[in-house]
Amino acid sequence: MSEKKLAFLPGCPSEATALDQEISTKAVFKALGVELVEIEDWNCCGAAEAEDPKLVYALNARNLAIAEKDGLDVVTPCSICYYNLARTNNALKADEKLRAEMAEIDPSLSYNGTITPKHILDVLMNDIGVDELKSKIVKKVEVKVAPYYGCYIGRPLETAFDDPDDPVLMDQLIELIGGENVPFSYMKTKCCGGPLMMTRADIAFEMARKVLETAKNAGADCVALACPLCGMMLDAKQPDVEKALGIKIGMPVVYITQLLGLALGIDPKSLALEKNTIDTKVILGKVV
């Protein structure tokens, strides 16, 4: 990767429920020598709750415009922030009238479409790349992993950076660090249920159960993911899923940056592995 500096959009969960992802992302990029410059005064992307495309464009035009002033591509660890940034970028790049409309709301929304928003998984595997990662790996993380991609990494096609039905980037990263991918292709891109958690918890819990139990039945030591909302649903809410459905799952769920960090030789505390809801000790015992 030629550019060693990226604008960073942490996303709202980074400050609380996804603190483990935030801490491990920063630790990993530091170890890889890529500077993350937090977008100054960044705002919420609108998540799945802003259903009016114009509102999404306006909220994300501001974040993009701030990063554009520094001439930096944006990277985010959140799949829905990525989706909203990327579709805004596409829409504004293609439509001069829409750009003018944004600037008219407020001058700080003036975005010229000169930068590219990216997801951390994309940056790690496609920009930094396998060779560079390989050269920095000092430990083997010999865990059996269910690689879970969720919705916005491979869908929709306009913003996707991996295959919609059988994405591979996380699988490749897990193999690179010495892990083993369990058979999980059917579940890789199924929705975790997160967007329905507050309005139809019954459906959301059933969706989360399917992902977690499939991983468990496939013999995984843990589920790896790359989105703080999947993390919320599958890890932080896992005890609630168990309680509501009267089952026991106990499946550790970690961010891909936490696994990569272990392989880079970063100590587990600096990757916030004690902050995941389901105990992650089983993983630490398999780092050699």
Added chain:
Amino acid sequence: MPIKTWELDPNFKNEILNEPGGEHLTACYQCSTCTLGCPITEIVPSYNPRKIIQMSLLGMRNEVLSNPDLWICAICQTCTARCPQDVVVGDVLAAIRRIAEKEEEAGNLKIESPRPLFEKAFLHTVEKYGRLYDIGLALEYYPKREGGKVSGIKAMMNDYKDFGMRMAFKGKMGPLGGHGLLKGVLPSKIKKTDVMKKIFEKVEGK
């Protein structure tokens, strides 16, 4: 269900076509790929996006707008990614939901799902603080959903008491957090909240 042709609204499809996201509705040729791959249909068999589109094309406006299944889409984009006709099914459903919300605001429809209340409460915190504020969201959403402050707080505690304790114990929220004493408890407010206010005023025409 017999279709009463004299009750159909032939203009309904145009209403959807004119709503952002609804532009490709008429490209649908009813192949059902959207529904066959849908993770919600797997759990709720009545959920059928293909049928919602067919009914919309036929002009069954009342039946579509009052269909409770409109509100259980998880916006996972599977239908959109797989549609051979590029209908952008997820966005079409979102467009129909927005028409339903407008009808409710005009007093012509009662939406049983709490989802519009949730989305509004979410966006209110973004408008006010520039970022999502979970607790502010819950304090607005639950009382509205339950139709009262006391029952609302009770429902909120029921859903989030254990969760809150877990997050506090793990240092992700509250006094044990390593990132400030009240991290996650108080809102994280951006400096330019005036810009947020402008965005919501101008986009939503408030």
